[in-house]
């Protein structure tokens with residue numbers, strides 16, 4: 618490992634966020650917060666995956682802005698560019714280069730089983746970009762171009778990490794090498810799947826929400842947060858005493874899980890405090906906790922966004938380190954395939 622990045626003992630993690638919209642509570646609780654806690658235990662690589670973002674059309678100016686905003690969100694949450702490698706995917710061409718090789722390794726039948734493609738393409742499959750279809754092959758390249766061993770993600774990405782394992786195994790087997798490790802998904806914490814505030818059966822998602830009221834953004838003000846929580850869908854019953862009592866009450870379960878994650882407690886511990894409460898009282902408490910946790914992060918994000926040069930400097934350092942790590946691994950992969958070495 619180059620530069621000042623410390624050597625870690627538990628393996629290498631890679632994970633990313635698409636700069637396809639504003640960061641939301643699902644990204645924070647399901648991904649970023651876990652990364653912060655893991656960043657010093659592993660060799661850690663965190664990436665703004667802009668190549669993935671354009672699998673669905675992005676307004677170019679918005680994409681540039683969102684890429685910096687995701688970086689600011691990560692840094693403001695505690696991702697330390699000196700302790701890990703924080704970078705932009707398109708700054709490291711080896712991702713796209715290895716992805717092409719993986720396009721030729723992965724089988725169509727494997728991609729056909731990917732539920733994210735089915736969800737995102739919906740009924741309009743024929744009009745989807747071909748990039749959206751081969752998205753999981755690029756994600757496998759993101760991980761394996763660094764021989765990452767662990768991939769901390771939310772529930773929704775587990776299937777893609779499993780596909781990356783299949784691709785690694787098939788590459789090793791087809792070419793008779795032991796080049797790529799089989800990466801493992803790391804899915805942890807009480808908020809691996811944060812749901813919409815308006816519909817507890819739908820994942821909180823940057824691009825798929827019909828109303829802003831369904832998401833808490835990391836840039837929301839205290840007033841925005843209070844209003845969105847106040848309007849969140851609930852049911853008429855008071856909060857139960859046990860987690861079993863949340864069964865079938867999707868919205869209540871989601872809000873309890875969010876409170877648990879934000880306050881570093883288990884849902885059981887939260888219910889010990891709030892059992893028997895009406896939602897109005899519960900929502901006031903949840904608002905207090907959400908504002909106390911997110912407020913300082915939002916302030917730091919705003920500070921960083923006002924100084925894009927600071928963000929860009931950190932990302933340049935990250936890209937240099939990432940390119941240096943990826944180059945020899947891509948070279949090994951090309952040699953295994955039998956490409957004539959470039960002179």
Ligand code: AQP
Pocket residue numbers: 632633634635636637638643644645646647648769770771772773774808809810811812820821822823824825
């Ligand atoms: N609702 C969620 N709950 C828990 N984790 C989540 N993640 C995303 N939404 C939730 C996790 O955040 C990381 C980055 O995700 P991403 O932005 O790369 O892609 P995504 O999962 O497709 O996120 P969105 O918001 O749904 O984006 P769009 O709408 O653009 O596709 C991942 O680790 C993910 O698990």
